[in-house]
Amino acid sequence: MKKRLLELAEKYGTPLFILDHNRIRANYRMFKKNLPRVQCYYAVKANSNQEIIKTLFNEGSSFDVASYNEFMQVHEYIKHFKKNEKHFYIWDKIIFSNTIKDRDTLRRIRRYRPLVTYDNLDEVKKIKEHCNTAGLVLRLKVPDIGSQVEMSSKFGAEPAEAYDLIRRASEMGLSVEGISFHVGSQCTNFDNYTSALEITSEIFHDARKKGHALNIIDIGGGFPVSYDSQVPRFEKLAAVLNAEFKRLFPDDIEILAEPGRFMVANAATLVTEIIGKARREGKIFYHINDGVYHTFSGVVYDHWIPNFKSFRQGAREVCAVVGPTCDSFDKISQSVQLPRNLEIGDYLYTENIGAYSIASSTRFNGFEGAKIKHIY
Numbered sequence: 001m002k003k004r005l006l007e008l009a010e011k012y013g014t015p016l017f018i019l020d021h022n023r024i025r026a027n028y029r030m031f032k033k034n035l036p037r038v039q040c041y042y043a044v045k046a047n048s049n050q051e052i053i054k055t056l057f058n059e060g061s062s063f064d065v066a067s068y069n070e071f072m073q074v075h076e077y078i079k080h081f082k083k084n085e086k087h088f089y090i091w092d093k094i095i096f097s098n099t100i101k102d103r104d105t106l107r108r109i110r111r112y113r114p115l116v117t118y119d120n121l122d123e124v125k126k127i128k129e130h131c132n133t134a135g136l137v138l139r140l141k142v143p144d145i146g147s148q149v150e151m152s153s154k155f156g157a158e159p160a161e162a163y164d165l166i167r168r169a170s171e172m173g174l175s176v177e178g179i180s181f182h183v184g185s186q187c188t189n190f191d192n193y194t195s196a197l198e199i200t201s202e203i204f205h206d207a208r209k210k211g212h213a214l215n216i217i218d219i220g221g222g223f224p225v226s227y228d229s230q231v232p233r234f235e236k237l238a239a240v241l242n243a244e245f246k247r248l249f250p251d252d253i254e255i256l257a258e259p260g261r262f263m264v265a266n267a268a269t270l271v272t273e274i275i276g277k278a279r280r281e282g283k284i285f286y287h288i289n290d291g292v293y294h295t296f297s298g299v300v301y302d303h304w305i306p307n308f309k310s311f312r313q314g315a316r317e318v319c320a321v322v323g324p325t326c327d328s329f330d331k332i333s334q335s336v337q338l339p340r341n342l343e344i345g346d347y348l349y350t351e352n353i354g355a356y357s358i359a360s361s362t363r364f365n366g367f368e369g370a371k372i373k374h375i376y
Contacts, residue, residue, distance in 0.1 A: 291323015
């Protein structure tokens, strides 16, 4: 592997983001194998690179989009469909899971009868006015204890308000099709899922008894990636979920999920170059040609703990790795074990950097960001 990474870095230059589509396909297939009842909607926000969408489209994935632009990225592969086929695909395989949508987006997607989420009454009124063809999914606030990125402070209706929001939307003539939740990104506390499913089940069955024809349960994302040996395996979570689905819900309902990180995190490796070296207050600082404003943006936005490995061997010590910009905030990590004998021009590589990395990269200070090399 190291030899191949070096060859690619020498050929294409650095920083180089190497994306393995075989891994993406394997992740999708593993998800489907372990959760056979679940329709998989890839959360485009995790990494919106067009080639990833193409690979997952060809695998048969559905898609979770947060904006009209993300929607159009998926639309690229169905634009040649006949009208009825296109409308059916959008109805069946795309969900707008951002609970707050701007009016222009709603107007643009109205003709497709899209599936959209909501979590408050003002959103219901907005959907009624601008996209009354939509199928609605109510998003609940659920426990997200211990997840790497929590969601409940910004999204989700309180369970006590849930039935009223279903009823009010129905009274306005809108079609409420189901209930959704999100337990937080990189969820290693599986009790979050079981608690969320219990809460959802109570509301779901109560609404059905009162005459609302709900038929969708959307369990969101949060599926853990094995960044290290401490992360519980996905297969263990899948067994828990399958048992809870059988216990809590009838067989005839549709179950959705929105994996993002799970599909792409371990599918990418970044190769960077050391462009500067200094010893500051006794610690070696390796300055590299990528940073937190670029491919390492997940350190800021995703609470991600970066990893670095070197190609050169040598006596190791605790070092700092920092980015290329003139901002002192651009420190990737100040506690990395690396050889002390690395020099300017040497390369480092970082694994498991496929999610929330290039997706949130900027051009701060005029740096272009990493080149992307696709491996198929």
